[in-house]
Amino acid sequence: MSELYDVIILGGGPAGLSAGLYAGRSRLKTLLIEKGQAGGQIALSAGVENYPGQMLEGESGVTLANRMAEQCGRFGVERVSDVIRRAELSGEVKRLEGGGREYLARSVILAPGASPRPIGCENEARFIGKGVSYCATCDGAFFRGLDVYVAGGGDSAVEEAMFLTRFARRVTVIHRRDVLRAAKSIREKAFANPKITFLWDSVVARVDGSDALSSLTVRNVKTGTLTVISAPEEDGMLGLFGFVGYLPNTELFRDQLPLENGYIPTDADMRTAIPGVFAAGDARVKSVRQVVTAAADGAIAAVQAERYLTDHG
Numbered sequence: 001m002s003e004l005y006d007v008i009i010l011g012g013g014p015a016g017l018s019a020g021l022y023a024g025r026s027r028l029k030t031l032l033i034e035k036g037q038a039g040g041q042i043a044l045s046a047g048v049e050n051y052p053g054q055m056l057e058g059e060s061g062v063t064l065a066n067r068m069a070e071q072c073g074r075f076g077v078e079r080v081s082d083v084i085r086r087a088e089l090s091g092e093v094k095r096l097e098g099g100g101r102e103y104l105a106r107s108v109i110l111a112p113g114a115s116p117r118p119i120g121c122e123n124e125a126r127f128i129g130k131g132v133s134y135c136a137t138c139d140g141a142f143f144r145g146l147d148v149y150v151a152g153g154g155d156s157a158v159e160e161a162m163f164l165t166r167f168a169r170r171v172t173v174i175h176r177r178d179v180l181r182a183a184k185s186i187r188e189k190a191f192a193n194p195k196i197t198f199l200w201d202s203v204v205a206r207v208d209g210s211d212a213l214s215s216l217t218v219r220n221v222k223t224g225t226l227t228v229i230s231a232p233e234e235d236g237m238l239g240l241f242g243f244v245g246y247l248p249n250t251e252l253f254r255d256q257l258p259l260e261n262g263y264i265p266t267d268a269d270m271r272t273a274i275p276g277v278f279a280a281g282d283a284r285v286k287s288v289r290q291v292v293t294a295a296a297d298g299a300i301a302a303v304q305a306e307r308y309l310t311d312h313g
């Protein structure tokens with residue numbers, strides 16, 4: 001028979017780690033299940049500037065996430081690396097099935113986060129890892145001295161475009177409108193960066209190459225004109241980074257929880273429609289998706305899980 005936890009936290013990003021910290025400090029028997037490295041999306045971010053109390057210089061997503069994980073671990077939270085394939089959330093005892101192992105808990109905090117949305121161009125899947133990427137921190141250095149293109153116009157696209165200028169010869173941001181969605185402070189830094197140019201009112205329609213990515217076909221959304229952009233002959237390849245938003249990792253709960261556009265609705269106390277099941281972070285319906293709001297969600301969810309367990313003792 002599997003061990004019965006007070007709370008299982010699904011996801012080891014800022015929401016899950018913060019939930020772990022609060023659940024651990026409340027002396028709940030807590031298990032955190034994460035499929036990859038700690039930190040979730042923030043671990044892919046080269047620089048963090050807006051998490052209160054962070055290191056002012058040299059804070060990366062990885063350093064911040066690692067400290068969160070260490071802090072969480074100090075309070076007795078158990079951690080396991082597993083991919084959950086099935087969840088039964090409705091009973092008094094919640095069941096999660098991973099790779100050959102079952103996990104049981106009286107309450108669950110869902111903090112599965114979100115994954116990069118594909119750019120949506122022809123041939124995209126063929127060139128992932130061969131010129132197409134969704135992580136500047138992971139792959140930027142492969143494009144040293146080359147031309148790099150970034151699809152998107154939000155905070156991620158513009159911040160990551162700036163990061164990519166450390167390696168690339170030049171970076172072109174391809175945005176479907178002529179106004180960036182990114183915050184003013186981020187926009188201003190990008191406009192002042194001589195290595196960044198913008199291709200407005202445009203989307204990437206297809207990508208081509210033999211082995212590696214060597215050309216993009218870009219469509220102007222106002223005129224419909226198609227333009228082929230090729231890597232300079234001496235380079236042989238170019239890079240395309242997609243930052244066109246994220247999709248919530250909620251597929252597993254689709255049959256059990258009501259979802260809004262794939263996101264999990266909760267009340268202000270992070271309660272979902274199922275008693276004893278809470279949600280926190282980017283997978284939740286919310287208006288501001290930041291590390292600080294994910295961490296706050298996690299804290300609230302853990303406090304409310306503790307109250308739920310007391311009431312259902």
Ligand code: NAP
Nearest residue numbers: 120152153154155156157176177181203243244245288289
């Ligand atoms: P986002 O804010 O949803 O922006 C997505 C961008 O991609 C938008 O510019 C959008 O264009 C464009 N786009 C969407 N679908 C597209 C498609 N099919 N083809 C072409 N372009 C498409 O996503 P994000 O930038 O990843 O940010 C996600 C959240 O994290 C936001 O809440 C953001 O504030 C936050 N974030 C914050 C920071 C920070 O504070 N430093 C850093 C990164 C992310 P439109 O503008 O036309 O819709």
